[in-house]
Amino acid sequence: MTFTLWLLLCFCGVTLAQEVLPHMFYQTEGATGAGTCFTDMSKFLKEVGAIKEKQEAMETRQKETENQVLELKKKEASNIVFSATTDGSESFGPFSTATTIVYSRVIINVGNAYNQHTGIFAAPVPGIYYFTFFYHAVGSQIVNLVLWKNNEQVVTAYDHKTSQDGADNGGNAAFLQLQQGDQVYMRMGANSHVWQNARTTTFSGVLLRPL
Incomplete structure (x- = not known):
């Protein structure tokens, strides 16, 4: 009842x-x-x-x-995109140990997933992401850049030093499947360098599809 x-x-x-x-x-x-x-x-x-x-x-x-x-x-949550550059007009490196590159000048940071103080992107949602990086460097120095996902090396960009080349430009890109909290960042190998410039040395990423 x-x-x-x-x-x-x-x-x-x-x-x-x-x-x-x-x-x-x-x-x-x-x-x-x-x-x-x-x-x-x-x-x-x-x-x-x-x-x-x-x-x-x-x-x-x-x-x-x-x-x-x-x-x-x-x-x-599906609107995640960032693009940042190094700031200055001088060489960053070389250093005796590998160093995380901090791209401190933010062009866009929708979703605030990129930290301009640490250089680390932290995925806010699981999904398929696309990352790119480009650099400008002096030809007389080694360039050795690595895109990292957590503790895993993903792709690299490398250039030998030469006395016949005054400057170098290069980069690489990768699609990554990330879980929430995964970190993506750029590290520069020991004895390597890039030229800090607000228009040529960049790091960007975008969420293509949430999962």
Whole structure:
């Protein structure tokens, strides 16, 4: 027995007790109590039905709002793109040990997944990403750049030093499947260098498809 049905029976019972019992003692006709009970019950059912309809309408609107918020969050999470450059007009390196390159001048950083202070991109959502990097360097120095995913080397760009080449430009790119929290960054090998320039030494990435 549902709570509503139990409540109706109690309500009807109280009504009958209030209206029928006095007639049993003072009148011979007691049928009016039952009629009043059913009239009141009908009114009560209408009120309960109206309340239930309002509650269902509120629940429907709440569900629609939750779905809209979820869709907005999904859309916002799928907009991940960054591009940054080194800043300055001098050689970065060579150093005696491998060094993470910090591309401190941000061109675009939708989603704020790239950290311009550490040079590290952290994937906010699982998906297929595309990364590129380019460099400008002096030809008389070695260039050895590596794109890293967490602790794994992905692709490199390398150039030997030569006295016959005044400058070098190069780069590489890769598609990566990342999980949330995976880190992607650039490291420069020991005794290597790049030329810091706001237009030639760059690091970029974009989310192609969430998974």
